Amino acid sequence: MGTYLLRRLLALIPTLLIASILVFSVVRLVPGNVLDLMLSENDYSASSHDTRADLERALGLDDPIYIQYFDWISDIVLRGDLGESLWRNTSVNTEIAERLPVTIELGVLSLLIALSIAIPVGVYSAIRQEALGDHLGRSFSIIALAVPNFWLGTMVVILPAMWWGWSPPNTIEPFFSDPIENLKVFLVPSLILGASLSAVVMRMTRTMMLEVLRQDYIRTAWAKGLRERKVVLRHAVKNAMIPVITLVGILVPILFGGTVIIEQIFRLPGIGQLLLDSVSNRDYPIITGIFLISGVVVMLVNLLVDLCYGLLDPKVRYDD
Amino acid sequence: MSEAIANQPLGNASAPGTTSSLLQVDSLRTVFRQGRREVKAVDGVSFSVARGETLAIVGESGSGKSVTAMSLLRLIPSPPGEIIDGDVFFDGRNLLDMTEDELRDIRGNEIAMIFQEPMTSLNPVLTVRQQLAEPMRVHHKVKEEDIEARCLDLLRQVRIPDPETRLDAYPHQFSGGMRQRVMIAMALACEPRLLIADEPTTALDVTVQAQILELLKDLTRQHGSSMILITHDLGVVARYADRINVMYAGRVVESGTALEIFEQPRHPYTLGLINSMPRLDASEKARLIPIEGQPPDLGNLPPGCPFSPRCPFAVDQCRREDPPLEPYQGQHLKACWVNVDE
């Protein structure tokens, strides 16, 4: 297990390297813009950097591109330092670290909500094909797949405010000091994000359950004289969950994107809001940092998903 | 036609008052529906199994033999399958009239099944111990603390080497033959009175086939259980069955003791099956004669006898009227208009 983990982590290195090159080159495609923007802003013309060349040198933008990449990546690898914000006098690390908990809580809560709706409904829908519950579940997932989450979020902000004067709270208490108040803030946004994710999981669960229920070993289970509950819960669900876990891996990047939008609608100070702020004032070090972090998070989640396989599928062995 | 069969005083079906037969099936019909198309997979099948007897059901794939077996325990996926007629009496109780709860008490307990595909019939995510103990747990046959010992005992009975370490293994760690042994152990866990083995050796190597069949024969003899052995392989039947039902297009076309069927086949289809089977005692000149044509489409049967399009002996009557299953000699029954003497 330990060596397997190590091997998997080592295998991530080339992917990470390519990802970092992608990040770096995408953001550096138009470095001139930053300089022009900075020079046109008062902060910088008033400061000691009067000339374009001075500024370029100060930001390290006069070096050849591969040197710039090397400097950037070695700071990250050796010191975990993502650089300095161009506008605020803070490090990118602090900015991200401040915002990350909000995004993580939103994401984890949404995923939990999505799974706890989708898996039971998907399983039920499969074992009672064509029953009322199946039709309701499938209708829900069809609609949830078509409704954009930013519209749903907008409606939830606007309609209750119009009808009852209620608007979602957005002052965040740390979860561990006041969990109730904290959840009050996160519940509605997570429900919206969770509902749209659950549609995909529900469909997948239903399809996989139908596939599993056709298998010979399910017939064996019936032939033993088990009751339906046991056939489904003990023999079918575990098998059906294996591909659903993969889907969770695929959903995480989508979830990440969803948090950006939901944070914006509900004005939650997470990574998404930081990203959008940074995009509007072209704070490239922050953009690069978030970009890179998002990739790393997705990679780590995928690794976690692979490890989860082992818990469900005895055919997966770590020691070979 | 079903009425015809149902009302036949069948030679081998038990007469009133006889208690020798454990299972009695009367004019069983099972259909599968695909849209408006209806496939008559089992079309009026009647037979009985005596206590301690091994009955073989033989036929090509698609002849309805597996569906017959599944219908006995109502293991037909529904939809699309449905049992539309018939009675299945097991020890005097009609399985087709039972509630799901009553049926569950029979399944895996009084009647157990072994399936064709050992590679896929065991659940890949549960250990052998978990799967083996399950029938005993649900039917409360064995006390909780004795289950482990019983599991080991069962694995020994089916001759799995080193049962202590194999007990916690997963199915993918076993070979096909070993998995089928696990299936047999599972089927025998509650000492069933009837064992239904649906092509238990088809998916296995030839060398393993004989071992598994010997094992089944031994174990059923030890426990005094009856067995229904479903196979397309007449060679298997010759050694292990007491009586034989030959099925074609969802019906029984000939029924008799193993000796009768092999020595005096009276249905052209049975004759065809025997002629297409390689035999050690055949003279060098004798050639294998395959049965011409394809098995019929069960959703669209020809008029008259379903075998008539492929039958070398067919006469006009065969293409018009469906022959009922009638006694030929004592308990030897056939469904054919023609007298095939040689």
Added chain:
Amino acid sequence: MTTETTPAAVTTRATTTPPLRERLGDNKVLGFIGRLIKQRPMGAFGAAICILLLLTGIFADVIAPEGYNHINPIDRLKPPSAEYWLGTDQLGRDLFARIVHGAQLSVIVAFAATTLSIVISAVIGITSGYFGGRFDMASQRVVDGWMCFPDLIILIVAVSVLGPGTWQVILILGLLFGISGSRIVRSSVLSVKQNIYIHAAQSMGASTLRILVMHILPNVMAPIIVLFTTRLAAVILAESGLSFLGLGIPPPAPSWGGMLSLDGRSYMFQAPWLAIVPGVALTIAVFGINMFGDALRDMLDPRMKGAGSGRYVAAVRRDRPSSMRPAGGKAQ
């Protein structure tokens, strides 16, 4: 379970639907539409929505001739009425006209970006899958790296570099979905490559380009078509999401997502139709494409077809009551 399809079964199945065959003749397109309506009514409904969307897009200037940016300060924030079917916005622009022109914009962006993405997917997927070896290794590592990043983050970063605008959005969406879609094309190429006729063509000395275009491409068309329809919906959602964040197609262009954006939020409290109408339009469009795409996938990819699998407790339905005793009823 024992109903194997014998040749006889195949022929009878084909002949059980003669009326449809006769009516439609051998026309592939009409035959397909016929099957769609018969087998997948929801898919046909989805297709109808797609056609409606397409027609609205094409004839936007006929349906709403005053255009999407006809400002009329007197009629600000008017609720839906006979004059303004869907009401007006904060600048007095007719919301109906904006939705109609928004359909046009969506259709243009969706088709342009999806086509671009499919071309990219096909080129990367086919070359990578067919040539294999180092080239495949290298290109797959790059695709791996690219696919680590959440779509929306890539989009936001890319827009921050290229700036907002219709063509930028099309370019970025095309590239984004093109690279991720190449996986699907590559895997179908890998399975097609195994086929004997490819080896036959190779051994007959056919040029690589000929093999790729004449043999590989036609055989991976089914997944490509399915990819195309699913991508259409994804592109529409992504574009509207970006425009919602103010990073997509800038105003006054009538992007449905842009109409919902936070800039107009304060007006939505007074005029909720401003929030409802564009969302409904988006939902209907995505719903239609999804339904059509699902039906298409099921019809083109038989592996995905969900056959009925019932519980293993067979229904017993007999016309006559069952006999009461084992040997009673039938022996005279």
